Structures are given as C-alpha cells and as structure tokens.
Amino acid sequence: MxxxxxxxxxxxxxxxxxxxxxxxxxxxxxxxxxxxxxxxxxxxxxxGAVIKGANGINFGPDGNLYIGSVNGQEIIVMNSQTGKILNRLGPNVGVTTPDDLAFGPDGSLYWTDIFTGFVKRRTPEGVVTEQFVAPGVNPITFSEDGRLIVGLCFLGDGLYELDPNLVDAPRPIIISTPENPFPLGFLNAFDFGADGMLYGPIFAGDILVKVDINRPGPPSTSPYTDGTVTVVSAGFTVPVAAKFDSKGVLHVLDQSGGVFKVNTETGEKTLFATLEGGMDNLAFDSKGALFISNAESGSVVEILPSGQPRTVSGGGxxxxxxxxxxxxxxxxxxxxxxxxxxxxxxxxxxxxxxxxxxxxxxxxxxxxxxxxxxxxxxxxxxxxxxxxxxxxxxxxxxxxxxxxxxxxxxxxxxxxxxxxxxxxxxxxxxxxxxxxxxxxxxxxxxxxxxxxxxxxxxxxxxxxxxxxxxxxxxxxxxxxxxxxxxxxxxxxxxxxxxxxxxxxxxxxxxxxxxxxxxxxxxxxxxxxxxxxxxxxxxxxxxxxxxxxxxxxxxxxxxxxxxxxxxxxxxxxxxxx
Missing domain, CATH: 2.120.10.30 (TolB, C-terminal domain)
Known part of the structure; x- marks a missing residue:
C-alpha cells in the first residue's frame, strides 16, 4: 500500500x-x-452532528462516557443513556487533538494527542501533566497490572510502554527504522487479553494481531526491537479497534461497518452487528453494554443484545x-x-x-x-x-x-x-x-x-x-x-x-x-x-x-x- x-x-x-x-x-x-x-x-x-468526529471512547469511574474528538479539539463527557453532554474539556485544560483515551488505576484520565505527539494525564484533582512520545501517538490502554501502553498510528508507526506517572522515558517495544519505517502497518485501538497479550487491528492491512510485549523476537527474522507479533485473524476490510468484554470475548470493529466477535484461539470471526461505515472505537460500560463511536459522522451508538443499534448521539x-x-x-x-x-x-x-x-x-x-x-x-x-x-x-x-x-x-x-x-x-x-x-x-x-x-x-x-x-x-x-x-x-x-x-x-x-x-x-x-x-x-x-x-x-x-x-x-x- x-x-x-x-x-x-x-x-x-x-x-x-x-x-x-x-x-x-x-x-x-x-x-x-x-x-x-x-x-x-x-x-x-x-x-451536522453535535460531536465534531467521535474518536476514542471509554467509561470513567463516574460512570460517564468520555469521547475524544481530534477534529473538535476536545474530550466530551456524556451521559451514555440520554446523550446529554455534561462537560467539554478543551485546549484550556491542555486538550489539543485527543484520539484515544484510557483511565488509570487511580482514576486519572489519560489521552493521546495525535498531532502533537504528547500523552497527557489529568488526575481526579484536575492536575494535567504530559510526556512527549512522537507524532502519531494514538491507541492507549492499561494492562490489568497497571502497565501503560501506547502506539503510533497514521503519522508514525510503533509501540511503547510508558511510566504511568509520565516521568521515566518511554520504553520502545516496536519502532520504525529507515529500513522499515512501517514495522506494524498502523496498530490501532487495542486491548489486553486474559493471557497478557496485547490484541489489536492493523489498520493498513486486513488482520488482527496479538503482541507479546515481554518477549523479544529473533533479530535475524524479526524487524522488532522488542516484542513478537502473531496474526490472530484475517479477512477484515479496514479493522480499526479491538476490545474485550467482561466475559473475555474480543470485539473488533471494521470501518466498512462490521462489528465482529472473534475467537482468539481459532481466529474465527462472527458478524455481530452492521453499522454505518466510519466507526472508530468501542467501550463497554459496567453492565457490559457495548458503545461505538464514529469518527466520520460524529455519532455514538449502543449495540443492544439483539445486535441492533440505539442512537445515543446522532451523526452528520x-x-x-x-x-x-x-x-x-x-x-x-x-x-x-x-x-x-x-x-x-x-x-x-x-x-x-x-x-x-x-x-x-x-x-x-x-x-x-x-x-x-x-x-x-x-x-x-x-x-x-x-x-x-x-x-x-x-x-x-x-x-x-x-x-x-x-x-x-x-x-x-x-x-x-x-x-x-x-x-x-x-x-x-x-x-x-x-x-x-x-x-x-x-x-x-x-x-x-x-x-x-x-x-x-x-x-x-x-x-x-x-x-x-x-x-x-x-x-x-x-x-x-x-x-x-x-x-x-x-x-x-x-x-x-x-x-x-x-x-x-x-x-x-x-x-x-x-x-x-x-x-x-x-x-x-x-x-x-x-x-x-x-x-x-x-x-x-x-x-x-x-x-x-x-x-x-x-x-x-x-x-x-x-x-x-x-x-x-x-x-x-x-x-x-
């Protein structure tokens, strides 16, 4: 490509x-x-829409849905049941181009500013700190034991582990080189499985992969400086996000409109729902309900158990x-x-x-x-x-x-x-x-x-x-x-x-x-x-x-x- x-x-x-x-x-x-x-x-x-493009989403400790908007230069806090916007966090509190977000063990809000290359943290007390990683910093997640992982996507390519306090220097896991500038092909919104592996989609390809962030691959056969990558499932169109529900079932979004459930052992994928194209990210609330954001139309929907969508915030x-x-x-x-x-x-x-x-x-x-x-x-x-x-x-x-x-x-x-x-x-x-x-x-x-x-x-x-x-x-x-x-x-x-x-x-x-x-x-x-x-x-x-x-x-x-x-x-x- x-x-x-x-x-x-x-x-x-x-x-x-x-x-x-x-x-x-x-x-x-x-x-x-x-x-x-x-x-x-x-x-x-x-x-048009009230959200100028809905990117990364996640539920906060307060039970509200947090929505990053690169286009809108803001993080929106929304009541996921009514669609009411409760707060907007913008440039006045350090939010510039938030693409993805996550919450740390202490309740701090973390987000990636894709255009500036910074990862930022806002504590429950409202104190904001930041650390530069690289332009294109995009997906972000925590492991169950509190490890903070971010990736580069679109304006760069790679994978890093960060100090949750954003003090120690980022630890490269997979990095680009002049010989191999796109070692991953843009690993996008990802999540840790129960096996400790990091699961995520390759945006520029048609595959879902898992990354062992602890075990280095053989230098003679792998372009990675740390971590090995294994293909889990293939045959997607433009896979954009992957998250596990509370039962350990992996859900994968395809920008073409498909929401899939993927068996991580066999790679078999089952179509669960079909939505408007342009989907960006997904999150599960405390009750296991699935919510999906759309970057291209600014919409947020809930997927009911039947697979039918319920509009939370309309698009346009x-x-x-x-x-x-x-x-x-x-x-x-x-x-x-x-x-x-x-x-x-x-x-x-x-x-x-x-x-x-x-x-x-x-x-x-x-x-x-x-x-x-x-x-x-x-x-x-x-x-x-x-x-x-x-x-x-x-x-x-x-x-x-x-x-x-x-x-x-x-x-x-x-x-x-x-x-x-x-x-x-x-x-x-x-x-x-x-x-x-x-x-x-x-x-x-x-x-x-x-x-x-x-x-x-x-x-x-x-x-x-x-x-x-x-x-x-x-x-x-x-x-x-x-x-x-x-x-x-x-x-x-x-x-x-x-x-x-x-x-x-x-x-x-x-x-x-x-x-x-x-x-x-x-x-x-x-x-x-x-x-x-x-x-x-x-x-x-x-x-x-x-x-x-x-x-x-x-x-x-x-x-x-x-x-x-x-x-x-x-x-x-x-x-x-």
Missing amino acids: KLKLFPSAATLALLIAVSACQEFNELIPLGANSKKGPKPLVKEIAS MIGPMGLAVLPGANNQDALFVGDLYRLRKINGLTGRLENTYKGDLLNGEGNLTTSFSLSADGENLIVSSWFGAVVQVWNPQTDQVVESFPVGAPIDALRFKDGIVTSDVGLGGVIWASDHSMILPIDNATVFAPSGLATDGERLWVADWGTGIVWQIDFNGNIPKAPTILATGLANPEGLAWDSDGTLVVVESGASRLSRISLSTGEVTKIADGLKLSAPAAGLPNFPPTWWFDGVAIGQSGDIYVSGGGKNVIYKVSKF
Missing part, C-alpha cells in the same frame, strides 16, 4: 509561516476597512469546510461540501443530503483524499487536502480521481488558465500544482499564510490569513506579474470567490463574517456577521493556521453558501 503522510519539510515551513503571521497580525486592526451594507437573509440550510457533518457548486437537476444548485473524511452533495434549495463520498485517510493511489477545500472545474471538482498533501481533480459522476498532484500542505486550489494553482503553506506560497513553480512566495515580510483563492479566468486573487491582505496577480500568459494589493484589514480571510458582478466575496474567520470586496476600488462591505465559523488551531503551532477551512461558493442565482464549521452548519445567504 502506498502511504502519503504529512511531510516533515512542510511542518518546518508551517512553523515559520504561522509564527510570523501571528506576530504580524497583531499590527493590523481586524476589519479596519470594512463598511456596512444592506442586511441579507441568512439561513442555515443544513446542520463533523466539519464542513470547502464548498463548490455544480449545476444540479431542475436548475438547482448541487452544493458539494468538503467534510474531512467525507465529501457530501447537498441540494442547494432544500439542504437535503443527496450523496456521500468516502475519502481515504491513507491516501491510497486513485482514491479520493480527505477533503478540505473544493472548487468547481467544469463537471469535475478540484479537491485539496493539507493532511493528505495532495490536490486532486475528481469526477462526482464516476467517483473517480482524474488527476492527482502531490504537493506540500495545500490550503485551497483552483483551475487557472491551463493548469491548477494552489496556496501551499508547506511548499512556501502560491504555486502551480504540476511542477511547484512559484507564483507568490511566502516571504515572511508581506506574505505569511496564503489561504483562499479566486479567479475570473485572467486574474488571480489570493487571501493572506496572516496579514488580512487580498492580493491581485495579473499575468502575461502564464507568467505572473508583480502582485498588487486589492484590499487590506480583513480578519483572517479564508474562503474567497469571484462574483460576476465585479466583486469578490470573502469569509473573514477572525470576525465571524462574510464580506464583499469591490474589484474596482478595493472597498470592503459587510454582507453578514455573527456566523459560527471554525476557530484557528489551538495549541498546534506546526499546522496550518486555517485549521479547518471556512469555504464560500456562489450559486447559479447569486445566492452565497458559507460553511459554518463552528456550529457544523451550512449557511445560505440570499442575494441582495
């Missing part, structure tokens, strides 16, 4: 760009140039970002929404969901990537993903990738002249996707963090999230001329779209508003404010400052669509 992971070069460039733009942005009043215009009609035409969009409009049936807008793991098609008139397309977290060749920003390209869409480090041309009719361009950390991309242009904070500016040649470089003096792009076919406009400037670039053929400033004083501009009336519309994420820019004067006029937009990344200095992109698109009638990631909604702003 060909894996495309977030590149280290992009991370370095992002660190420079983000720190510089944050410093520069302090010098510019937010929205200094904006003027008020007529008040339009703003409607929420589609809404978890992070609407990039938007694009294609002509739909009966002259209606076919609105496409980038929603991280899924790309959704929505009826622009009714807001009804018409289709869902699954993105590939591992960026397998020929598969649709995780979708962050979108733009229309004839009958196709241009999809960009800074997590996948790729820009794709994708056909919604066939669900096929037409073209694919490996890049660094693309924020937005569109068709321009005879090529594709992308704002890429990993490669250092606005570039041609085909050969990475530079159009507008990040110089850390006037340009810091290019985000949204727009074009009328002849000119290119670039929003800089860091400075609040919108740049205009004219071209001599395919050769860019010196950029000029069209507008200033915008508050962290992200989504940008050209309107045929001679204006640009722009999402100002730092001011929760949608604005219009005159192409003739550069005057900025407010269209709508009070929008619930996505917040910048908290506690993640090495990632794009846009975090989850706030997109905008203009429909055939002139109506404007805006993604409200803060509330998980799609806004429709009527033309005036």
Whole structure:
C-alpha cells in the first residue's frame, strides 16, 4: 500500500509561516476597512452532528462516557443513556487533538494527542501533566497490572510502554527504522487479553494481531526491537479497534461497518452487528453494554443484545469546510461540501443530503483524499487536502480521481488558465500544482499564510490569513506579474470567490463574517456577521493556521453558501 503522510519539510515551513503571521497580525486592526451594507437573509440550510468526529471512547469511574474528538479539539463527557453532554474539556485544560483515551488505576484520565505527539494525564484533582512520545501517538490502554501502553498510528508507526506517572522515558517495544519505517502497518485501538497479550487491528492491512510485549523476537527474522507479533485473524476490510468484554470475548470493529466477535484461539470471526461505515472505537460500560463511536459522522451508538443499534448521539457533518457548486437537476444548485473524511452533495434549495463520498485517510493511489477545500472545474471538482498533501481533480459522476498532484500542505486550489494553482503553506506560497513553480512566495515580510483563492479566468486573487491582505496577480500568459494589493484589514480571510458582478466575496474567520470586496476600488462591505465559523488551531503551532477551512461558493442565482464549521452548519445567504 502506498502511504502519503504529512511531510516533515512542510511542518518546518508551517512553523515559520504561522509564527510570523501571528506576530504580524497583531499590527493590523481586524476589519479596519470594512463598511456596512444592506442586511441579507441568512439561513442555515443544513446542520451536522453535535460531536465534531467521535474518536476514542471509554467509561470513567463516574460512570460517564468520555469521547475524544481530534477534529473538535476536545474530550466530551456524556451521559451514555440520554446523550446529554455534561462537560467539554478543551485546549484550556491542555486538550489539543485527543484520539484515544484510557483511565488509570487511580482514576486519572489519560489521552493521546495525535498531532502533537504528547500523552497527557489529568488526575481526579484536575492536575494535567504530559510526556512527549512522537507524532502519531494514538491507541492507549492499561494492562490489568497497571502497565501503560501506547502506539503510533497514521503519522508514525510503533509501540511503547510508558511510566504511568509520565516521568521515566518511554520504553520502545516496536519502532520504525529507515529500513522499515512501517514495522506494524498502523496498530490501532487495542486491548489486553486474559493471557497478557496485547490484541489489536492493523489498520493498513486486513488482520488482527496479538503482541507479546515481554518477549523479544529473533533479530535475524524479526524487524522488532522488542516484542513478537502473531496474526490472530484475517479477512477484515479496514479493522480499526479491538476490545474485550467482561466475559473475555474480543470485539473488533471494521470501518466498512462490521462489528465482529472473534475467537482468539481459532481466529474465527462472527458478524455481530452492521453499522454505518466510519466507526472508530468501542467501550463497554459496567453492565457490559457495548458503545461505538464514529469518527466520520460524529455519532455514538449502543449495540443492544439483539445486535441492533440505539442512537445515543446522532451523526452528520463533523466539519464542513470547502464548498463548490455544480449545476444540479431542475436548475438547482448541487452544493458539494468538503467534510474531512467525507465529501457530501447537498441540494442547494432544500439542504437535503443527496450523496456521500468516502475519502481515504491513507491516501491510497486513485482514491479520493480527505477533503478540505473544493472548487468547481467544469463537471469535475478540484479537491485539496493539507493532511493528505495532495490536490486532486475528481469526477462526482464516476467517483473517480482524474488527476492527482502531490504537493506540500495545500490550503485551497483552483483551475487557472491551463493548469491548477494552489496556496501551499508547506511548499512556501502560491504555486502551480504540476511542477511547484512559484507564483507568490511566502516571504515572511508581506506574505505569511496564503489561504483562499479566486479567479475570473485572467486574474488571480489570493487571501493572506496572516496579514488580512487580498492580493491581485495579473499575468502575461502564464507568467505572473508583480502582485498588487486589492484590499487590506480583513480578519483572517479564508474562503474567497469571484462574483460576476465585479466583486469578490470573502469569509473573514477572525470576525465571524462574510464580506464583499469591490474589484474596482478595493472597498470592503459587510454582507453578514455573527456566523459560527471554525476557530484557528489551538495549541498546534506546526499546522496550518486555517485549521479547518471556512469555504464560500456562489450559486447559479447569486445566492452565497458559507460553511459554518463552528456550529457544523451550512449557511445560505440570499442575494441582495
């Protein structure tokens, strides 16, 4: 399997760009140039889940269900019977990107922050401590005798034992090497069996394995520095989590939708329940009831003894970002929404969901990537993903990738002249996707963090999230001329779209508003404010400052669509 992971070069460039733009942005009043215009009609035409992606789950000593949400940057405390959210633990208490969680013998809450690489602990008294392991730290569990084990998955590969006090250095059990960078193939959510073995799924394979964390394998035949791995069961599609119930029966989730019971002696698996795809993790309460989280839809369900699901917290969009409009049936807008793991098609008139397309977290060749920003390209869409480090041309009719361009950390991309242009904070500016040649470089003096792009076919406009400037670039053929400033004083501009009336519309994420820019004067006029937009990344200095992109698109009638990631909604702003 060909894996495309977030590149280290992009991370370095992002660190420079983000720190510089944050410093520069302090010098510019937010929205200094904006003027008020007529008040339009703003409607929420589609809404999503209350959880922005449900990842690791576990029951605490208080009997409540704790849910990690990477996308939401929070740990949610929920009443598992009613679905009521009792508390949200966020960046203010050190939670940044919690992927999995566990409780220690003393009742402390432990979680893995997958993007930062830290394992963190919150005592019952609320004291938080942390220890760095490596980016990609993901599954976490305790053995019956109190040993703390964590693994790397997606952004790294390996297995470690930690001091539960997070003081002594991590003990490597299985590590990657230059010769063997993926020794496990991403061991995901795991659990200890009664035999003392660690059981878990290989996400990039089709197998369930057990690991002896005490006995080293023969160096001549094994790539592992400590621990031996044995295949227990095979034939899964995308196995993602494995946990034992109180009777010692191993339950395995497959992201394709299957919940299996596995005989650990024979490897035989029995289908117990079939759910919506995108499942992430599972936990058993004190009475033995099984609960399952879904990363792609944000839902949590209980599986009844009959195998039927009971909804605890409903699913839907978890992070609407990039938007694009294609002509739909009966002259209606076919609105496409980038929603991280899924790309959704929505009826622009009714807001009804018409289709869902699954993105590939591992960026397998020929598969649709995780979708962050979108733009229309004839009958196709241009999809960009800074997590996948790729820009794709994708056909919604066939669900096929037409073209694919490996890049660094693309924020937005569109068709321009005879090529594709992308704002890429990993490669250092606005570039041609085909050969990475530079159009507008990040110089850390006037340009810091290019985000949204727009074009009328002849000119290119670039929003800089860091400075609040919108740049205009004219071209001599395919050769860019010196950029000029069209507008200033915008508050962290992200989504940008050209309107045929001679204006640009722009999402100002730092001011929760949608604005219009005159192409003739550069005057900025407010269209709508009070929008619930996505917040910048908290506690993640090495990632794009846009975090989850706030997109905008203009429909055939002139109506404007805006993604409200803060509330998980799609806004429709009527033309005036």
